[in-house]
Amino acid sequence: MIITLTGSNDFARTQTLRQLIDEFVAVHGDMALEKLDGEEAAFARLQESLQSLPFLAARKLVVLRAPSANKQFTEAAEMLFKDLPETTDLLIVEPKLDKRLSYYKLLKKATDFREFAELDANGLAKWAADYAKTRGGSLGAGDARMLIDRVGASQQLLQNELDKLLLYEPKITRATIELLTERQPQSTIFELLDAAFAGNAAHALALYREQRALKVEPQAIIGLLGWQLHVLALVKAAGSRGADEIAREAKISPFVVRKSQGIARAQTAARLKKMVGDLLALDVRLKTTAIDADEATQHFLLTLAEA
Numbered sequence: 001m002i003i004t005l006t007g008s009n010d011f012a013r014t015q016t017l018r019q020l021i022d023e024f025v026a027v028h029g030d031m032a033l034e035k036l037d038g039e040e041a042a043f044a045r046l047q048e049s050l051q052s053l054p055f056l057a058a059r060k061l062v063v064l065r066a067p068s069a070n071k072q073f074t075e076a077a078e079m080l081f082k083d084l085p086e087t088t089d090l091l092i093v094e095p096k097l098d099k100r101l102s103y104y105k106l107l108k109k110a111t112d113f114r115e116f117a118e119l120d121a122n123g124l125a126k127w128a129a130d131y132a133k134t135r136g137g138s139l140g141a142g143d144a145r146m147l148i149d150r151v152g153a154s155q156q157l158l159q160n161e162l163d164k165l166l167l168y169e170p171k172i173t174r175a176t177i178e179l180l181t182e183r184q185p186q187s188t189i190f191e192l193l194d195a196a197f198a199g200n201a202a203h204a205l206a207l208y209r210e211q212r213a214l215k216v217e218p219q220a221i222i223g224l225l226g227w228q229l230h231v232l233a234l235v236k237a238a239g240s241r242g243a244d245e246i247a248r249e250a251k252i253s254p255f256v257v258r259k260s261q262g263i264a265r266a267q268t269a270a271r272l273k274k275m276v277g278d279l280l281a282l283d284v285r286l287k288t289t290a291i292d293a294d295e296a297t298q299h300f301l302l303t304l305a306e307a
Contacts, residue, residue: 002081004107006094007116011155016114017063017093024061024089032057038067046073050080054087063091074103081110118247119155120254124148127155131162137170147177149191152184153255185216189224190259192301193232197263201305205298218293222283225300229276231256235264236272275304 003020005013025033034049046067054060067073073080084090092111097104107113119127125144132139139147139162151161161181165172168180188207195204211221231250235257238246243261247254264272282300286293 002090002111004092004094004111004113006097009116009118012116020091028057028059032060034060035063037065038073039069043070043072050084053085059087059089061089061091065093067092068094068103077103078106118254121258124153128158128162132166132172135166137166137172139172143172143174143177146174150177150183151181153253185211185224189228193228194263196301196304199305201302204301204305208298208301218297221297226279229279231260232264233272235260236269
């Protein structure tokens with residue numbers, strides 16, 4: 001058996017890897033497991049591990065992380081797969097694969113190829129609701145989306161927050177989410193920008209003050225604003241391309257792209273360019289002159305809201 005795990009969704013890929021290893025070890029024991037890193041192990045070591053017979057076990061599992069980093073391995077992969085002993089299972093973990101290479105095509109053809117893509121907002125909400133259900137709890141679709149907006153799109157962080165919420169009360173509600181979770185700065189910065197672009201200066205400033213109450217410094221807020229404006233500029237420049245394509249080419253989360261598309265559509269390229277320039281000028285001023293960082297950052301937000 002040869003399985004390939006790949007894709008940009010680190011959480012899902014790692015969860016599947018752990019499950020496959022645990023299932024194998026439960027039957028055959030720790031002595032039957034070998035782990036090698038393709039970025040560190042020499043080709044001879046990789047080859048020896050694949051061709052040797054199991055020791056004190058009926059079968060063995062070889063886990064290779066990023067063997068594509070070893071050029072000799074990719075060139076000899078087809079032969080190694082054919083010569084793999086019947087008593088050896090191989091688990092290949094490739095976080096990133098170049099789909100143009102023959103090695104990628106070989107893995108697709110000759111292995112149980114499992115690709116884990118990032119989930120969009122709807123996919124994350126469904127996953128969160130399903131996770132709560134498997135743990136004996138419940139989470140509505142609307143509350144799941146509210147949780148994601150509040151803490152971000154990281155599945156690992158979402159799992160941690162869900163575990164905490166379920167421990168407090170099996171039925172997760174908006175009230176318990178607000179009680180037990182904290183807004184992540186990046187998520188709130190998006191809301192802050194959204195409020196400013198909508199002309200809601202009061203809400204934008206309230207969100208800014210909330211971040212300051214959470215001990216987020218003005219310079220950090222400016223950095224997050226810069227990242228959000230960068231994403232908006234990328235989405236605007238991408239025109240009518242789909243969120244998944246933009247995310248893949250820009251190497252950012254599809255969830256982030258979809259959240260940004262609505263704002264980007266309502267802005268002109270010229271306005272986005274001016275905002276990026278104004279934010280850069282503010283950053284330079286803060287680093288080179290003695291000005292009040294809070295006042296300057298809030299003034300920038302007001303200019304966004306009034307534009």
